[in-house]
Amino acid sequence: MYSLKDPTLLKSLCLINGQWVAAADGQTLSVINPADGSEVAKVPNLAPSAIPAVIDAAAKAQKAWAAQSAKSRSAILRRWFELMLEHQDDLALIMTLEQGKPLAEAKGEIGYAASFIEWFAEEAKRIYGETIPAPRTDQRLTVLRQPIGVTAAITPWNFPAAMITRKAAPALAAGCAMIVRPADLTPLSALALGELAQRAGLPAGVLQIVTGPAKEIGQVLTDSETVRKLSFTGSTQVGRLLMAQSAPTIKKLSLELGGNAPFIVFDDADLDKAVEGAMQSKFRNAGQTCVCANRILVQRSVYDAFAAKLAEKVKALKVGSGLEAGTDIGPMIEAKALDKIEEHIRDALAKGATLVQGGKRLGGLYFEPAVLTGVTAQMKVAKEETFGPLAPLFVFDTEQEAVAMANDTIFGLAAYFYTRDFGRSVRVAEQLEYGMVGHNTGLISNEVAPFGGVKQSGLGREGSRHGIDEYLELKYICSAL
């Protein structure tokens, strides 16, 4: 039914110290295709006791890696980027098989994921220090920016490639080593990236990829005094846990956690463009994106018109296997995801909302994209991330009310608003308590801009010229003459 041009990219072993290895006791985990429940491959179920050797290998490799010139590290990263593009079709296919997203979206993610490696290959050469005019004439003050050392990444299943390159590329560019523990649902994209990193000439131990029990491996990584930094993307709940586990060793942390993105449509907006933006923001990856519009807030005078246009577009979405041409919405990642969407719909209907489109299970892990109107702050969808193809429409009257509703959440990752009024766009953009704001657009992610949240959506930024700072320490040197 499908075939890879380069079947050696489909790995069923972990990448440890430059070698492809199985679990010592032969234990494996199945990777399941959410489109039909079939097994795509098996990966090792490493015992936590295997991890200390991985950390030691990283520590040894890191010193030599950091000692290479920035230009040499940059060249290897550049080659890794080029290999990703050369193998874009295979990488996309592997992703669709394990994650379910439409093949075109998977291909798009590979391009996006590769762009972080290209960007940080360039940034590797620009890790400038500084000199400071000293307060005394007999001193010279210098600041170096040095790699943190051994780092670890724990990544989610919704973007199986990009969430890895966004962390590994700046880490490696800075001269750090990284141990990646990908999501158990989507380890194959990670392992394929590991294979390409090897082919690019990355020295053994600089990037290692381990699969196995999340909690136990997470514990070994956070307990380690050698691992100086953890970068995590996933739920706020697990982020909190990892932050607590990192406290005893005072680890540096980057946390990319949950969101509850508002998408505000003012009455002076270009309504068709707003509908288009809402479709992109809400339904990409079947709504399984941390920057997905979770609450669509529409000004009263355009509410009915917006709802009708949106429902029409949602009705036209094609649900099916990601491998079928023309599919807009693939299967959800697992059964729990469907339960949550249904729970949000049920709760909203019980509290007075109306289901104007979709909302049914379609068999297997498929769900009919849905639109709810008459949604209020008392409903679960107002507070929790649905992480599915459900668009809940709230109504508001004034700009002040819209901003207050938008900010009424513990989260602060992404927000979107549509208006053609200049003064309003400045006021609203400044008042939204979010790390990222889309003005008249539903798509904001790229490698050149800082991605990250405020409040309980996390710590730190990924991508952009700031992304590399997460993997560097400042060292101040005071020289007396």
Ligand code: ADP
């Ligand atoms: P999601 O809702 O995206 O599955 P999670 O926060 O549950 O978000 O998972 C994100 C990543 O964290 C996955 O790789 C998962 O396996 C891992 N994970 C889950 N629980 C823990 C834990 N207690 N310790 C370490 N990693 C964990």
